[in-house]
Amino acid sequence: MRIRRSRSRFVATAAALMVAVAGGTITGGTASAAEPSQFTVVDGAIRTATGTPVPASGTHASLWGNSSYATTSISGSGRVLIGAIGDNCQGWPTVRVTVDGVAVGQTTIVSATSYGTYPVGTAVGGGQHTVRIQLINDFRAAPCDRNVHIAYARMETASATDTKFSFAVLPDTQQEVLNSSDTRFRNRTNWLVQNRSALDLRYVTHSGDVVNWDTPDHSQYAVARDAMRPIETAGLPYSLAIGNHDTQATGEGGSARDPARTRELVRDTTVFNRYFTASQYGTVKGQFESGKVDNSYSTFEAGGVQWMVLTLELWPRVEAVNWARSVVAAHPRHNVIVVTHDYIDGGGNIEQSASYGATSPQYLFDNLIKQYANIRFVFSGHVGIAANRIDTGVNGNKIYTFLQTFHSNTTNPVRLVEVDTAANSLRTWIYAPYNNQSFTEYDRSFTGLGVVR
Numbered sequence: 001m002r003i004r005r006s007r008s009r010f011v012a013t014a015a016a017l018m019v020a021v022a023g024g025t026i027t028g029g030t031a032s033a034a035e036p037s038q039f040t041v042v043d044g045a046i047r048t049a050t051g052t053p054v055p056a057s058g059t060h061a062s063l064w065g066n067s068s069y070a071t072t073s074i075s076g077s078g079r080v081l082i083g084a085i086g087d088n089c090q091g092w093p094t095v096r097v098t099v100d101g102v103a104v105g106q107t108t109i110v111s112a113t114s115y116g117t118y119p120v121g122t123a124v125g126g127g128q129h130t131v132r133i134q135l136i137n138d139f140r141a142a143p144c145d146r147n148v149h150i151a152y153a154r155m156e157t158a159s160a161t162d163t164k165f166s167f168a169v170l171p172d173t174q175q176e177v178l179n180s181s182d183t184r185f186r187n188r189t190n191w192l193v194q195n196r197s198a199l200d201l202r203y204v205t206h207s208g209d210v211v212n213w214d215t216p217d218h219s220q221y222a223v224a225r226d227a228m229r230p231i232e233t234a235g236l237p238y239s240l241a242i243g244n245h246d247t248q249a250t251g252e253g254g255s256a257r258d259p260a261r262t263r264e265l266v267r268d269t270t271v272f273n274r275y276f277t278a279s280q281y282g283t284v285k286g287q288f289e290s291g292k293v294d295n296s297y298s299t300f301e302a303g304g305v306q307w308m309v310l311t312l313e314l315w316p317r318v319e320a321v322n323w324a325r326s327v328v329a330a331h332p333r334h335n336v337i338v339v340t341h342d343y344i345d346g347g348g349n350i351e352q353s354a355s356y357g358a359t360s361p362q363y364l365f366d367n368l369i370k371q372y373a374n375i376r377f378v379f380s381g382h383v384g385i386a387a388n389r390i391d392t393g394v395n396g397n398k399i400y401t402f403l404q405t406f407h408s409n410t411t412n413p414v415r416l417v418e419v420d421t422a423a424n425s426l427r428t429w430i431y432a433p434y435n436n437q438s439f440t441e442y443d444r445s446f447t448g449l450g451v452v453r
Contacts, residue, residue: 037061039150043068049151051085051115060085060115060149061133063095069134076155077126080104082133083115083151089144091137098132099124106136110333114299115151116306118333119453129155156304163422165302167203168192169339169415171404172381174212174245176412177223184412184434185227191433192414193234199416202302204231205309207381207404208243208341213250213257214271221275228276237282239311242294243341243382246272247314249356262356266314269294288323295320297327299334303421305453308334312364314341314382315357321367328372335452337377338369344403346384365391373397374452377417381405386415386430386442397450402428411435424449 037046039061049060061070074080086093086109096106097120104121131153139146176185192201211220231238244250248268251257257265273292278284281298288295294313299306308331313320328336343361344350351361359367361380369375373395379402387403404415411432418427425447430439 038072038074038152039070040072041068041070044070047149049149051111051113051149051151053115055083055115055151060151062147062149063093063133063135064138064145064147066134066136066138068138069132070150071130071132072153073128073130074153074155075126075128078123078156079119079121080124080129080131080153081156082107082118082120082153084109084118085112085115085149085151086110087145087147087149088112089139089141089146091139091146093135093146093148094137095148095150096134096136097121098134099129101130108332109148110331116333117301117304119156119304123156162200163303164418164420165200165202166416166418167205167302167337168199168201169379169402169404169417170204170206171406171413171415172207172209172243172245173224173227173412174209174243175407175409177211177220177227180219180223182223184408185224186230187434188412188414188432189227189230193230193236196234196236199418201236203298203300203307203309204236204238205311205337205339205379206238206240207339207379208241208314209245209381210240210243210272210276212245213252213254214248215252218271218275221271225275228280232280232282235282237298237300239281239284239293239296239298239309239339240276241311241339241341241381242269242272242313244314244356266356267317269313286327288320295323299331303419303451305421305451306331306334307337309337309339312338312340313357315354315359315361316340316364317358321359321364324368325371328368328375332374333452334374336372336375337379338375339379340364341380342382343378343380344387344389344401346387346403346405348387348389348401348403350389351383369399370394375399376449376451377401379404379415386439388428388442388444390446398448400426400446400449402444404430408432411437413437413439419449419451421451421453423447424451 035057037057037059041061044063047062094108107118247266249262249265283298297310354360370393389401391399406413412434413432427445429443
């Protein structure tokens with residue numbers, strides 16, 4: 001509960017004189033946290049931390065008015081990094097950061113649960129610096145109250161962030177699940193886990209057609225489920241896009257299960273969602289439909305920045321696209337990776353047909369992909385072998401799109417994408433561990449990625 005404004009103004013001149021207790025704030029007590037708060041607060045309070053990861057002090061500095069600010073002294077050089085959560089009330093809270101009396105910039109806090117890391121302003125020189133963090137867009141309405149809670153402030157240094165990492169994109173695996181003796185799918189996931197450290201692998205996704213068709217005993221799903229277990233056991237977050245073969249629209253042999261009901265059955269993913277769930281994926285933060293991973297998003301941090309993997313159903317419904325728009329708009333500081341089964345063809349062209357779905361890939365591009373400055377990648381499968389294209393969004397951002405399909409009967413390709421946030425670059429290649437085959441004709445490198453920080 002928010003402390004009344006008339007009683008909220010006081011200054012914590014030392015951390016020992018102001019500590020958090022469950023349910024409110026006291027002064028003159030004994031700190032129960034592992035470390036004292038680093039902050040002195042005006043028109044606010046030091047309170048028990050409620051976000052993750054929990055700071056060393058176990059507390060955060062709560063600011064609830066435009067006169068509220070927290071100060072601290074930190075040493076080093078580079079940009080100021082702050083960790084914070086916010087209370088959304090018709091918008092997220094924005095804070096202004098001042099270093100040694102000079103305003104260096106401001107940032108909007110866009111999570112209510114994860115403190116994250118928000119770099120502010122340009123780098124400052126080495127030394128001891130006084131940092132002030134002030135709420136500047138206070139707002140209160142009958143059902144809500146916009147506040148901000150600062151967990152920490154520190155200096156970014158060149159050596160503090162590992163700027164290079166990778167993620168993997170599995171292509172259509174439908175030919176690898178036809179019988180339990182085929183080891184190619186699990187060979188790939190075992191290889192990814194074994195090489196996790198060398199690749200600095202942070203996430204694994206799949207562009208759809210995980211299976212070829214459903215059977216009464218769901219045997220192909222059982223093979224796919226077993227193949228993904230090494231990823232889960234290793235604690236690697238992952239997600240799987242749903243292809244047409246993963247729905248009840250596709251019957252035995254890959255033909256239409258019921259031609260008169262194809263448009264209806266392409267949305268029947270009951271069996272898929274029985275074998276693959278949000279909890280298994282590991283880092284799912286939201287879903288369009290409860291209990292279904294058809295349209296969901298996951299987040300992770302790598303290279304010193306925030307990432308989101310947004311997985312969308314095949315030829316998505318307008319309602320699903322609108323949901324995706326709201327998700328991306330609510331996470332402007334996340335670099336978004338969109339994964340959907342059908343998007344570009346083997347020639348690198350955006351597909352124009354909605355086939356037996358609701359909207360076309362061109363509709364998805366026009367209404368989602370090109371509209372947001374933080375969308376960085378799109379991955380798809382379904383047709384062709386491998387391809388890529390680069391588009392420019394309405395905000396001037398580059399959008400890098402890649403196809404990987406293969407439908408291999410002999411090996412198990414996987415696309416690796418290496419991102420270097422310091423160099424603002426990416427490198428991608430396709431490798432099949434089953435027979436140690438490299439598909440060098442699809443190697444690509446790009447600079448000027450335009451990472452959102």
